Amino acid sequence: MKYTNGYWLERDDVTLIRPSEVYNVSVADDNKAMRVYVPTRHIASRGDTLNTPVLTVSFEAPATDVIGVTITHHAGTPIPSPTFPLTSPSTIDAEVTQAVDGKSVTLRSGRLAARVSLDGPWRVDYLWDGAPLTSSAGRSMGYARVRPNRIIPNNYDDGAQTLEAHLAAGGPFVREQLALRPGERIYGLGERFGAFVKNGQTVDIWNADGGTNSEQAYKNIPFFISSEGYGVLVNDAGPVSFEIGTENVSATQFSVPGETLRYEIYGGGEPLEVLDRYTARSGRPAQLPDWSFGLWLSTSFTTNYDEETVLSFVDGMAERGIPLSVFHFDCFWMRGFHWSDFEWDPETFPNPRGLIDKLHARGLRVCTWINPYIAEQSSLFAEGAERGFLLRRLDGSIWQTDLWQAGMALVDFTNPDATEWFTGKLERLLDDGVDCFKTDFGERVPVDGVAWARQTDPLREHNFYTRRYNEAVFRLLERRRGVGEAVLFARSATTGSQAFPVHWGGDCESTYAAMAQSLRGGLSLASSGFGYWSHDIGGFEGTPDPLLFKRWVAFGLLSSHSRLHGSNSYRVPWLFDEESVDVMREFALLKERLLPYLLTTASDAHTHGRPMMRPMFMQFPQDPAARDLDLQYMLGPDLLVAPVFRPDGAVDIYLPQGVWRHLIDGEVVDCRAGGRFIRRIYDVHSLGLFAREGTAPIDLVSARTNAR
Structure with missing residues (x-):
């Protein structure tokens, strides 16, 4: 979101106040934190303290080599929930010192430091081992109000339009800019399918089901990493707006709605060390079972399949010498209009436990598709409504939409009882022998006119919903299958979701361009702290020609996780041509031979956050x-x-x-x-x-x- 008209002027509909100079500093937390009071104009006399807004900028050390910054206008407004759960060690190497000449005060956290100028205009310099990383100056920080000048009707129930409506409502917003050095590159901000280097882009942190051909993203992470050797997390679960070298071409700007902006700077020098520090705070990628790194085969989405189809695919792979690890049942293992009731379609699969036993006897694990949307025809709808487990509108009625499934509602994971109820329904599938779940969706979460059980801020709950959903399912699998044996195939994510892997790249087309889009998305997600990643081999939408399919097979089997999946066509290789069978066998066997190396690399992802x-x-x-x-x-x-x-x-x-x-x-x-x-x-x-x-x-x- 942009607030200025060029460099010198604000937009006509924006009122923007900025820090002028430090008025005073207080030290706290046993000399490991400091609070800086910054009026928005020069204070030359007592009278200047009247009618003058003040920004309070707090600096703390939540971990060694990490500095947290909080910019507040009015402290009486509480920080909206939910917030990202971040962990801190018991001991932290940090201290506040003042320069001998009295011209600056510095918070040092390990080798990272924030130095605040005390004489002259507002300025903060961030240093690593004494060398400059980035800085915030007087025109960087700001508190803005935007005059509402338009009304955007909410014609959709997926949250996409409501974000624009909230941003158009006038704020307030808190903004920060961190200087970019010549040649500096910015990476990350989630799984984004456009240009890998984010310089020159406007990025809104807002989960959406937009495919891989748009600027929307399933996995929005307000964390970026710089080629200069530092990382930044904006600690806000809501719609963080980034302007990377766009509003100010020499700065990375980020802003949030509300009275407070919180962000953290991660030192490290090397990118892998930065990710080590970041994932130590936000969550390490979980350890995954060895079998998850093998080849996964899916029924695909809307194809016709039954037990005979499934076994013919599995046996066909074995007969052709293609090692297979997991078989996945996509949506229509349940009846249409009944998603999600977690009940097998009795006509298509009259004996699901028997089929699962046959797959286990062939040495395979079994995965089933689920999502947190409860259609009106689902047997769970009335039960969830009666027990208060579904998201409600402000008038107490259940929020419903016909987008995706007729009359569907959302499980309210802010309610612990609803979470237990939802995972309890999955227990039956685990009893049948299901080994893992594909946790699809979780992006289309409404904002306007809804009330969560925990009374959280709907604007923040929109992105955070996916974390509640995927964590609940992952913890269930850990309880039932054991730590180190739990694995998901998840599409949506937010900060910290890397702890509940694996994530795949979403709905891409069956083209060379989409294959490259997918890789950009995966590399962008890796730059955001995610240790594992996969994609649909052959693309999701459409059917690849045999040549493209073979190229994608090689790419897919040299990714951390490998899955054959499509929308309306199967992905078994013999349906393309015989050479596709040879190619798939070669690369599947190659990945098997590389498995000891891959497992060592996966262990590094788990222990140090290195993707x-x-x-x-x-x-x-x-x-x-x-x-x-x-x-x-x-x-x-x-x-x-x-x-x-x-x-x-x-x-x-x-x-x-x-x-x-x-x-x-x-x-x-x-x-x-x-x-x-x-x-x-x-x-x-x-x-x-x-x-x-x-x-x-x-x-x-x-x-x-x-x-x-």
Whole structure:
């Protein structure tokens, strides 16, 4: 959201006040926090203290190498709930000191410091080991009111329009800008499918079911990471608005509705260290079972399938030598108009427990699709309504919509009893032998005219809903299957959702462009603290041609998690051509051989928050050529993957400094003199797949591995 008309003027409908200079400072928390009082005009005499708004800026150290900042206009307005649950260690290395010359006061947290100028205009400098990272100056911070100048009708029940209505209602808003250095890049802000480097973009943190072709996102995370070696979390579950080098082309701006803005700066120097500190606060990616890293096969969405279809697919994969780990039943394992009642369609699956037993006997785990929307024809609707477990309107009636399922309502996860009720219904599926769940949806959550059981702020609950939903299901699986054996396939997310994996990339088209969109989204999500990620091999919407399918198979089986899924067509390889069978077998076996390396990488994600699929800048932060790359990635620290996104098989690959060996054709590229780009053309049995010489992937896979 923009507040100014160019650099010098505010917009005609905006009133914006900014800090002038420090008036006084108080120290708290055993000298580990400070509160700075900043009038919005110069105080030359006692009279100037009258009719002068003051911004209170508090600095604290919630963890070593982390500094939290709170900007408040009116403290009497409570911070809206829900808020992100962030953890702090018992001991923190921090202190407040004043400069000998009296010109500044500094909060040091480990090697990170916030230095506030005491003489002259308002300015805060953030330093790492004494070197500058970024800063906030007098024109950066602000408190704004916007004159309402338009009314946006709420014609939809999915929350998308209501965000605009709230933003048009006049605020207030608190804003901050952090300076961008020349050449600095900003990454993250969730799973975003546009340009990987966020400079020049406006990003609204607002979960929406918008596919992969739009600026909307299923997973909005108000956290970004800078190429200069720091991260920033805006600690607000609501609609944080980012202007990355747009309103002020030399700053990253973020603003929130309300009287208070809270954000945290994470030091670290290297991107992986920044993520270590960030996930220590917001949640580590959970440890996942080994079997989850194998190949998942789905029924697809609207296809016709029954027990015979399912077993023919599973047996067909086995007969062709393609290892399979999980079979997934998508939506229509339940009856249409009944989602979600968690009851098997009796006509299609008259003996579900028997079918699950057959799949288990074949060595497979079983996954079923669920969501938190309760259709009016569901047997759970009347029960949930009577017991007060469904979201209600302000007049006490149940909130309902016909979008997706006729007359559907939402489970109110702010009510602990409703959460227990919902997960209790899933217990029956676990009793039947279901091993895990695909937790779909959770984005279309209304804002206007609704009342949650816990009386939380609907504007914040919109994004936070997905966390309540997915955490409830994940904790159920941990209780029933054990810690380290729980796994989801989730679509929506917010800050901290990385603790309840896995997440997949949503509904993409079956095109080369969509495959590249998906990768950008995955790399953006990895830059936001998520350790694992997957996508629909072959794309979701439409049916890929055989060539595209084979290219996507290679990409999908070199992702952290691999799933065959589509909308209205199956994804078993023999329906494309026989070569597709060969390609899938080759890459599935390749992933099996790489499993020890992948499990080590997954352990690193769990213990330190380092993602399995890493953008190139993250693994090679000192290499300027790596900072803009979004068509290749590192799978762990030593394996470089460059998928093919063109029908002709051509791919441009950047190899950083070192010696690299291709895992399939054995080519060795010597880059010891410095990183360089190469162009290669690969058939469908290969792609850009290089390992650093002398590392585990080469030990695990013969240099000329080829299952043909």
